[in-house]
Amino acid sequence: MSSNGIAKTGKPDLSVEIAGVTFKNPVMTASGTFGSGMEYSEFVDLNRLGAVVTKGVANVPWEGNPTPRVAEVYGGMLNAIGLQNPGIDVFIERDLAFLTQFDTKVIVNVCGHTEEEYLEVVERLADQPADMLEINVSCPNVKQGAIQFGQDPKCLSEITEKIKRIAKQPVIMKLTPNVTDIAEMARAAEAGGADAISLINTITGMKIDIEKRRFVLANKTGGLSGPAIKPVAVRMVWQAAQAVKIPIIGMGGIASAEDAVEFMLAGATAVAVGAMNFHDPCLTVKVIDGIGQYLTRHSIAAAKELTGAVL
DSSP states (O other), X not given: OOOHHHHHHSSOBOOEEETTEEESSSEEEOTTSSTTSTTGGGTSOXXXXXXXXXXXXXXXXXXXXXXXXXEEETTEEEEOOOOOBOOHHHIIIIIIHHHTTSSSEEEEEEOOSSHHHHHHHHHHTTTSSOSEEEEEOOOTTOSSSHHHHHHOHHHHHHHHHHXXXXXXXXXXXXXXXXXXXXXXXXXXXXXXXXXXXXXXOOEEEEOEETTTTEESSTTSEEEEESGGGHHHHHHHHHXXXXXXXXXXXXXSSOOSHHHHHHHHHHTOSEEEEOTHHHHOTTHHHHHHHHHHHHHHHTTOSBGGGGTTOOO
């Protein structure tokens, strides 16, 4: 690979492009693990990030699932938050207003129970300072709507098409791993007109307290995230990359720059750090720096050269 870029500037080019949007580096936050950056801004310079991906927002406030709804497990965590959020009105006035202070791209994650709910939020965001929309059709903790769209290729293609018809920003469809064939779902999103896809969301899991003989989570099941799911996520990103031509944002258990590079070599244009933000609030910046060091060490001019470069 060429090292000309390093020779001219002394540093590799970390920027990547997705659907006409240029990111200063390929590292962003995974929805639901970073809020809208308010709490993390005490620890992390949000200006350093490629993008902040917000927590899911719906047309009206959602209370989420009953507690307990988080549990630690070997190699990660289970959550059954249920997409608790303040609704689009508060989100625009509070969260988006906060994020506009920073020199980073903003990707708004949209959730809903029905097509109409998704479309209402997408419409409300049309004139807002969001660079892209990520459509969450893959949450395993919402009992109606979202997960069904994400597990049926026909439904996924149809809702993607309807969202694209009214969206003013590029659209990322977030795919669930809880399917038989991830390549089929990736193709369905692409066929519906998605500008990009992101994967994976959490894997459905369960934990039982053997002394109490009770489910640890009130919801019984929850979404497994963290390092335990990374090998599955890398495999699915690679399979999706073989199936579609649109860019992929890879996520699932990223705990280091080495993990991020692995996703990019498998076919991801960018990556998102999720559950490990809870373990280390500064991890995103460490991953950015680590990718730069990797590129320099291997005399690679630009981060975009990593995408799909596995031999």
